[in-house]
Amino acid sequence: MVFNTISIILIGLIIGSFLNVLIYRLPLNISLFNPKRSHCPKCKEIIPWYYNIPLFSYLCLKGKCHNCSGHISLSYPIVEIFTSLITYILYIQLGLSYELYFLLCITYILITLSFIDFEYKAVPTSLLLILMLITISYLSWYNISTLSIFFIFIGGIVTIDFFVTFYIQNIKAVVLKQDALKEQRAIGEGDIPIIGMIGGILGFEFGVVAIFLSAILAIIPSLINKVLKKEIETPFIPFLSLGFIITYTNKNNIQDILEGLNLA
């Protein structure tokens, strides 16, 4: 058991390290295979393997490049720790099963999308497509009963987007005399497939809970922006991902709360 725990955590760290490569390279259109070895984004020096060990190298080098002492972003160890943690939690909950492999694929894609969204406020369409294909194939094979909810959630969110975007572009923009609003959409393009995935995997009730939870979590940074009087656009994908993961891993607790509130 101890051996299992340690190996799962180490595997999680290694996968997290690979996700860091995706997060760095995909938006810049750098091939995943060329260059094979990672290099420092500042001095371009190739990182020797002994300085490229997930988490440990970051701690040993105290977040600095071995060559130019340039600052290495804290997001690298955060991605590794988070990936490792979620891999371990899902393994404990699901054991070695198809559901585990499927959920790990989904969460790894969500982590990659979230960190890219934080940095660029846009995400690669290819990753969204992979997320949708994996979800549809899994549901068709193992959970056909909720496949329709996948499409219902996508349809629902596109409909909401249509109305709210119309309001923002044609009413709010005119009343506030802000031309910038005429280009704004209510829901990001990347959010739509993720919302469909949430409904398909969690089912209707838990799906609604997850999206509601995401919206509440997303209010926190918006409030901080208001207090600090900063105009930072809040990406929604990280909060959708968090809402999904929290709901998926706490279904029993949420069920209890819903029953307590007489909602289920």
Ligand SMILES: [Zn+2]
């Ligand atoms: Zn460097």
